[in-house]
Amino acid sequence: MTSHLPIRPELREWILSTTRAGHGVDTVLKMMQETGYDPRQSRSIVASVLNMPISALDAHTQAPAPKNQGRRTRHPEAPQMVANGHTVHVGLSMESPALRVLNDFLLAEECRALIEQAKPRLQRAKTVDSAGKQQIDARRTSEGMFFTIGETPLVQRIEQRIATMLSIPVDHGEGLQVLHYLPGQQYDAHYDWFNPEQPGFAAITAKGGQRIASLVMYLNTPEEGGGTAFPEVGLTVTALRGSAVYFAYDTGDEASLHAGLPVQKGEKWIATKWLREHPFQKASR
Numbered sequence: 175m176t177s178h179l180p181i182r183p184e185l186r187e188w189i190l191s192t193t194r195a196g197h198g199v200d201t202v203l204k205m206m207q208e209t210g211y212d213p214r215q216s217r218s219i220v221a222s223v224l225n226m227p228i229s230a231l232d233a234h235t236q237a238p239a240p241k242n243q244g245r246r247t248r249h250p251e252a253p254q255m256v257a258n259g260h261t262v263h264v265g266l267s268m269e270s271p272a273l274r275v276l277n278d279f280l281l282a283e284e285c286r287a288l289i290e291q292a293k294p295r296l297q298r299a300k301t302v303d304s305a306g307k308q309q310i311d312a313r314r315t316s317e318g319m320f321f322t323i324g325e326t327p328l329v330q331r332i333e334q335r336i337a338t339m340l341s342i343p344v345d346h347g348e349g350l351q352v353l354h355y356l357p358g359q360q361y362d363a364h365y366d367w368f369n370p371e372q373p374g375f376a377a378i379t380a381k382g383g384q385r386i387a388s389l390v391m392y393l394n395t396p397e398e399g400g401g402t403a404f405p406e407v408g409l410t411v412t413a414l415r416g417s418a419v420y421f422a423y424d425t426g427d428e429a430s431l432h433a434g435l436p437v438q439k440g441e442k443w444i445a446t447k448w449l450r451e452h453p454f455q456k457a458s459r
């Protein structure tokens with residue numbers, strides 16, 4: 175996905191002028207890493223600017239490929255899989271973005287209980303600004319809250335189901351977030367991966383590294399609207415109680431662009447789990 179990376183013009187110009195001045199690709203990569211770029215990111219960016227495949231980049235560098243590549247999730251396989259005794263049905267599969275619609279991911283009773291546990295703690299949802307700070311954002315008008323890892327037996331059960339289904343340890347997950355949207359509320363089109371070009375990138379990824387996949391679980395069925403749209407591929411996933419949409423991405427994967435469409439009638443409750451390439455926090459039990 176190297177061609178999809180948003181690269182600042184100054185950085186592009188610097189890479190071109192440095193290589194034109196006779197410095198090797200390995201020197202450029204080293205300098206980028208010294209200024210805080212993640213090794214994998216710098217390789218993608220340099221390959222994109224110099225218009226060469228990452229594999230060709232290896233031939234120009236003496237250093238072996240970076241070893242701190244994080245984990246990746248396993249995409250659930252159709253038609254169904256059993257995670258901790260619970261059967262999940264794969265209703266739709268897509269390869270770009272890597273996406274699965276999962277039916278029966280949560281029981282109706284689990285959806286109801288999760289909403290009840292979240293309700294007293296809702297606050298206006300925030301986004302992460304370019305300095306890595308949480309902020310109120312007009313693009314995201316819903317209310318939300320975070321559970322800590324394993325905070326309640328129910329949260330723990332859901333986290334273990336996710337971990338088994340995607341074959342990734344529970345501690346790679348950010349705390350489960352519950353969001354509540356009322357009519358007119360939405361989440362504008364965005365990527366869940368963090369942009370390596372934004373100033374706060376190092377701070378946001380210091381713990382756990384980059385995000386690699388998301389799971390959006392629908393806790394109710396809005397009367398009208400409120401689906402999750404993937405505008406790059408013309409797909410809208412219907413918000414249906416108990417089902418979920420899973421999608422995985424590389425940094426810069428534009429196909430993973432998605433939006434929580436406005437609720438037209440009724441309300442919408444979701445729980446989101448974002449997964450990181452490295453352990454994000456210690457599980458509490």
Ligand SMILES: O=C(O)CCC(=O)C(=O)O
Pocket residue numbers: 361366388390400401402403432433434435444446
């Ligand atoms: O509300 C939705 O359908 C999408 C939510 C979302 O994109 C997120 O929580 O990152």
Ligand SMILES: [Fe+2]
Pocket residue numbers: 364365366388432
């Ligand atoms: Fe998202």
